[in-house]
Amino acid sequence: MAVQIGKPAPDFETTAYHQGEIIKVKLSDYRGKWVLLYFYPGDFTFVCPTELTSVATKYQNLKELGAEILAISVDSPYTHKAWQEVELSKMVEGGLPYPMLSDVGGDIGKLYGVFDEDYKVDVRGTFLIDPDGNLQAMEVLAPAIGRNATEMLRQLKACAYVRQTGGKEATPAGWEPGKKTLKPEPGLAGKVCEIWAPDVG
Numbered sequence: 021m022a023v024q025i026g027k028p029a030p031d032f033e034t035t036a037y038h039q040g041e042i043i044k045v046k047l048s049d050y051r052g053k054w055v056l057l058y059f060y061p062g063d064f065t066f067v068c069p070t071e072l073t074s075v076a077t078k079y080q081n082l083k084e085l086g087a088e089i090l091a092i093s094v095d096s097p098y099t100h101k102a103w104q105e106v107e108l109s110k111m112v113e114g115g116l117p118y119p120m121l122s123d124v125g126g127d128i129g130k131l132y133g134v135f136d137e138d139y140k141v142d143v144r145g146t147f148l149i150d151p152d153g154n155l156q157a158m159e160v161l162a163p164a165i166g167r168n169a170t171e172m173l174r175q176l177k178a179c180a181y182v183r184q185t186g187g188k189e190a191t192p193a194g195w196e197p198g199k200k201t202l203k204p205e206p207g208l209a210g211k212v213c214e215i216w217a218p219d220v221g
Contacts, residue, residue: 022133025156029057029149030131036090037100038119045090045121048153054087054176055149059123059134059142063095063103067144067166073111074169079118081173085180086151092121092128094141134160146172148179192216 023030033046047055058075060068072091082089095103100120109115121128129135129142136143146167148157156179161167178191181201189201192212200216202208 023131023147023155023158025158026154028153029055029147029155031153032128032131034092034121034123034128035097036119036121037097037104039117042097042101043119045119047090047149050088050090050149051153052151054082054085054151054180056082056087056089056172056176057132057147057149058089058091059129059132059145059147060091060093061139061141061143061163062093063099064107067164068093069103069107069111071144071166071169072116073108074166075172076112076116076118078169078173082176085176087176089118090121091116091118092123092142094123094126094129096124097122148176150179150183194219 029047031046031048033044036043036045047057060071062068075089079089097120100122104115104120123129123142126135126140126142132145132147134143134145135141143160144163144165144167145160146158147155150156157175159167174196177197178195181197182189182191188203190204191201195201202212202216
């Protein structure tokens with residue numbers, strides 16, 4: 021069954037490389053936190069190091085929002101370790117501060133619908149899971165297209181805000197904290213134009 025927004029994110033357990041150690045990671049152990057599950061095609065590739073290190077520069081912001089990022093590819097923890105030492109640590113000081121999970125065989129990618137059977141890799145997919153373990157956002161891109169870490173952080177802030185309001189407020193396109201929100205109610209139907217307009221420029 022395909023993953024669905026608002027439904028529980030499939031649980032899994034696997035090995036990971038993190039801060040010099042090989043550890044076990046189970047998704048459900050992160051219950052109570054926001055989780056960004058960040059699938060990527062492979063270590064020692066081209067677009068992937070730009071994405072993973074860009075996310076690393078936002079890591080402190082993610083932590084402040086009560087979120088954790090779990091990067092995942094079909095590579096082994098030992099390959100993750102080597103890549104950290106050879107390249108990633110030269111792009112961000114200390115290398116990636118978050119766990120790099122191993123999905124050898126693609127079983128986790130299959131759960132989330134991002135495993136490419138032809139190339140035997142997980143494609144570029146991001147899944148935002150809320151503290152209750154439910155999926156709130158997902159994005160899948162072609163291998164040659166890198167993701168935007170700033171937009172990923174913005175979406176997390178929007179999801180966290182909506183959760184904080186108990187769903188009584190919604191965030192319009194491009195919403196940032198401090199900007200106008202919307203209250204979904206019958207009286208607003210057909211009148212959004214009176215309180216909001218798209219940015220131009």
